Amino acid sequence: MVQRIGGFRRKTRHKLKKSVRTRGKISISRYFQKLKVDDIVQLVAEPSIHKGLYFPKYHGKHGIVKGKRGNCYELKVKAPKREKIIIVHPIHLRKI
Numbered sequence: 001m002v003q004r005i006g007g008f009r010r011k012t013r014h015k016l017k018k019s020v021r022t023r024g025k026i027s028i029s030r031y032f033q034k035l036k037v038d039d040i041v042q043l044v045a046e047p048s049i050h051k052g053l054y055f056p057k058y059h060g061k062h063g064i065v066k067g068k069r070g071n072c073y074e075l076k077v078k079a080p081k082r083e084k085i086i087i088v089h090p091i092h093l094r095k096i
Contacts, residue, residue, distance in 0.1 A: 015056055026046065031090065033093070035093065035095065037065055040062060040063070040095075041096060042093070042094045043059060043060065043063060043092060052071070052072045052087070053092060066085065072089050073089075074087055075093075
């Protein structure tokens with residue numbers, strides 16, 4: 001068998017990078033934000049928190065909140081071939 005090269009955050013040096021002005025800061029209000037079903041949100045990663053982070057190809061996409069699972073939310077996101085359900089922590093979501 002061929003060994004898998006690279007991990008979850010492979011080739012995301014610029015995509016998952018914070019701006020200089022926001023480095024070191026974590027927004028507590030975004031960490032504990034409450035969302036309702038059918039809210040439209042944008043996927044914007046908080047790189048300093050790895051918990052509940054989505055796969056990097058969804059970065060910047062829009063999704064619709066479909067439910068809650070634990071501390072995270074289930075989102076319906078359009079993928080190239082079909083819609084997918086992904087589970088994301090609220091710190092990685094920005095309400096539109």
